[in-house]
Amino acid sequence: MHPERPVFRIVTSAGEAEEHLRVIRQAMERSTRHSTLSGFSGVAVGLLALAGCALTVTVVRDAPYPVSRYLFVLVWGSVFLLSLLADYALTKRRAARVGKTAFSPLGKHLGRAAAPGLLAALVFSLFYVLHPGLRDGYVYLNGIWMVCYAMSLLSVGMFSLREVSLLGWAFLVAGATTLLLPMNFIVTPMTMMALTFGGFHIFYGLWMGRKYGW
Amino acid sequence: MATVRKLEALDDIIHQKVRLGVMSSLMAAGEADFNFLKGALGVSDGNLSTHLTVLEEHGYIRVRKEFVGKKPRTTYAPTDEGRRAFEAYVEALEAFVRA
Numbered sequence: 001m002h003p004e005r006p007v008f009r010i011v012t013s014a015g016e017a018e019e020h021l022r023v024i025r026q027a028m029e030r031s032t033r034h035s036t037l038s039g040f041s042g043v044a045v046g047l048l049a050l051a052g053c054a055l056t057v058t059v060v061r062d063a064p065y066p067v068s069r070y071l072f073v074l075v076w077g078s079v080f081l082l083s084l085l086a087d088y089a090l091t092k093r094r095a096a097r098v099g100k101t102a103f104s105p106l107g108k109h110l111g112r113a114a115a116p117g118l119l120a121a122l123v124f125s126l127f128y129v130l131h132p133g134l135r136d137g138y139v140y141l142n143g144i145w146m147v148c149y150a151m152s153l154l155s156v157g158m159f160s161l162r163e164v165s166l167l168g169w170a171f172l173v174a175g176a177t178t179l180l181l182p183m184n185f186i187v188t189p190m191t192m193m194a195l196t197f198g199g200f201h202i203f204y205g206l207w208m209g210r211k212y213g214w
Numbered sequence: 215m216a217t218v219r220k221l222e223a224l225d226d227i228i229h230q231k232v233r234l235g236v237m238s239s240l241m242a243a244g245e246a247d248f249n250f251l252k253g254a255l256g257v258s259d260g261n262l263s264t265h266l267t268v269l270e271e272h273g274y275i276r277v278r279k280e281f282v283g284k285k286p287r288t289t290y291a292p293t294d295e296g297r298r299a300f301e302a303y304v305e306a307l308e309a310f311v312r313a
Contacts, residue, residue: 017310023231024304027238030254031246096282107244 036107037161039209041090045083046201052079053194072138073129094213110156117152121145142189146175146196161212167204171196227272228303232257232265237292237300240275245291266290274299 052075060071095107124144128137150172157165174196178189187195228237235255239246246254252262269275274296278289292300 017307020229020231020234021304021307021311023234024238027235027255028242031239031242031250 036091036095037164037208037212038087038090038094039205039207039212039214041087041094042201042205042208044086044090044205046198046203046205048079048083048086049197049201050194052076053190053198056193057190066132069129069132069138073125076125097213109159113155113159114152117148117150117155120151121148124148139183139189140179142193143175143178146171146178146192149197150175161208163204163208163211167200170200174200225299225303227268227274228299230265230268232261233269234303236262236265236269236290237274237296240290240292241297241300245289247287247289251290269296 055075056072060068060075063071091107121144125141128134128141131137150168150170153164153168153171157168174192178192183189228234232255235257236251239251239254243250248262248266251266252259255262266275266277270277273293275290276293278291280287280289
């Protein structure tokens with residue numbers, strides 16, 4: 001049973017009301033600024049992507065067709081799943097450290113914001129798998145993944161730290177470059193994969209870890 | 215002379231600044247532990263504890279106590295009643311400022 005509570009207050013000026021609204025804004029901003037994004041997670045995802053690139057240019061590329069197609073899907077499907085697991089575990093760890101939970105309403109909101117871009121990437125990947133005529137289609141997938149991932153990051157960035165949006169823009173520029181410039185212009189699509197999913201993530205992880213904590 | 219107006223929807227439990235900060239933080243974060251709230255609001259252990267008790271007694275927040283490894287951890291989250299009271303409070307304040 002709750003104690004009896006007063007049902008009204010006297011407010012003497014609009015200034016007092018505004019002061020209370022300011023307290024609300026400040027507290028809400030501080031609470032969402034305590035990021036649960038993990039620096040370690042960025043580094044781990046980057047290293048997994050680099051491993052995926054290394055396997056692609058060695059094992060996958062040398063395998064006969066159509067084995068190479070299935071190996072490509074196996075390698076990058078594994079990279080994606082391991083990245084999700086690593087991100088989940090490290091975000092949960094970071095959230096516990098800053099006194100929050102990874103699955104707070106804000107965390108769920110970020111997950112929903114990220115989902116459409118990731119699902120779009122999955123659809124394009126399945127399209128490649130289901131169309132055997134696209135023998136070398138994977139080289140286009142690299143740029144498409146970058147653009148789809150950029151969409152995810154930019155959506156998440158609307159409710160999160162500025163660094164997430166910057167990472168999204170970097171992926172968008174890299175994806176557009178990979179797709180629109182002539183094939184193997186300066187670097188190959190797989191080098192762009194290593195540079196973006198590997199290098200960008202590692203740089204982002206180190207930055208976030210140093211600035212906001214690991 | 216300042217105009218004095220009576221706001222029937224302005225809940226006295228939430229109106230106190232530390233409690234308002236706690237409710238605002240919990241509404242934004244969804245859930246938070248004692249140390250997080252202490253850091254976010256910049257208040258002492260005793261002060262925060264007193265106001266958390268008031269909010270809990272009035273059914274505005276719920277408390278979960280657990281062990282993470284060997285360390286005890288107390289987590290707070292707004293109840294449905296607390297959410298409704300907070301939203302009504304903010305609406306009343308905004309209406310007052312607009313008027």
